[in-house]
Amino acid sequence: MNIFNRVKFSTPENVELELTLAGIGNRAWALLIDYFFLGLILLFFVIVGLIFSFIFINFWTNLFGDQAPVWLFGIAIFVNYIIYSGYFVFFETIWQGQSPGKRLAKIRVxxxxxxxxxxxxxALRSLLRPIDELLFIGAxxxxxxxxxxxxxxxxxxxxVVQEQVPNLSDSLSISKAGEDLATxxxxxxxxxGLLPDDFAVIxxxxxRRYKLSQKGKHDTSLRLxxxxxxxxxFPELPKDISTDDFLEAVYLAYQQQSSYSSD
Incomplete structure (x- = not known):
């Protein structure tokens, strides 16, 4: 396996995007972080479950009789599995492919x-996670x-790829109209709402726009x-703003927002 394995995609806008795969090290680090947070969540639910079981011990005994401990153990296993799988499903859905560990490790699905x-x-990835982690099959x-x-x-x-972080040292020619619109x-x-990968496409x-034909540049700029x-x-562009001006403005505004966030 290469240390830095890269993959290329052609977007619907005919822009080629090259990404770096996350690698076993980054993924293991992200998983360790996730397990730390997941452990805290599970510990909380275990404590709450024990308290709940003792408070309502008579109810469980009447419901399950002598098999109450077995049933409670089975319920605990089921709840833990739901929390375990739900943790990744929940965060990777709301954070568009990132769990807390992946976010801190700067990788994304x-x-x-x-x-x-x-x-x-x-959801499909989470279903097979227990099998992947059995005897380190996934690794x-x-x-x-x-x-x-x-x-x-x-x-x-x-x-799973490495996060495409905007490089604030990059400089492109930005028109005056683009600078004004960026504000x-x-x-x-x-x-x-823009992912770092979307920024990379822009x-x-x-x-590379100046290497495109006039028609190719127009069509690509419009679709993008x-x-x-x-x-x-942002529903409607001002009449005096071209699509290139708009994309320049988005590029500049996204860089500035990222700069503010890191301060």
Whole structure:
């Protein structure tokens, strides 16, 4: 396995995006962090469950008789499994492919085609997680296949990649109209809806647009601008703003927002 395994995608806007797979080290670190948080959650529920069981011991005894301890143990195992699986499903759904551990390790689950992961894929990955972690089957598979997939990834059609963090030292030519619109976007647009991978696509287009034919540049810019408008909930462009100006503004505003967040 290569230390840094990279994959390439062609987006619907005909922009080529190259991502780096997360690697076994990053994924193990993320899992350790998740297990720490998950352990705290499970400990809380165990304590609450014990208190609840003792308070209502007569109820459980009347309901299950002499088999009450066995039933309570079975219920505890079931609840723990739901919490264990639900932890990853919940966070990776609301954080678009990231659990707390993945967020801190700066990695993310995406679909094989580079698109954001959905609830279906997240649930399928979680179903096979216990099998992947049995005898380190998942870790072995990750180390010995090019796409660094465990069983859950093969079933769900997902990969885990390193987060594409905006590089604030990057500089592109930004028009005056783009700079003015960037200020408005910071105030009125939902820039948090943009994933770092979306930012990478915008950056890739802005860097390579002058190599495209006039028609290719126009079509790509228009499709990309429409997609970004929908993501950031910015319904209509000013009449004097071109799609390139808009994409430049989004690029600049996203960089500035990231800079504020890191301060």
């Amino acid at each position: 995406i679909k094989d085609d580079g698109r954001p992961v959905r609830l279906t894929q997240i 072995i598979l990750i180390m010995f296949n090019r796409w660094e997939k465990r069983l859950g990834d093969w079933l769900a059609g997902t990969i 408005e976007l910071l105030e009125n647009a939902y820039l948090s 950056k890739e287009y802005l860097q 601008a429409r997609d970004v408008q929908e993501i950031i909930n």
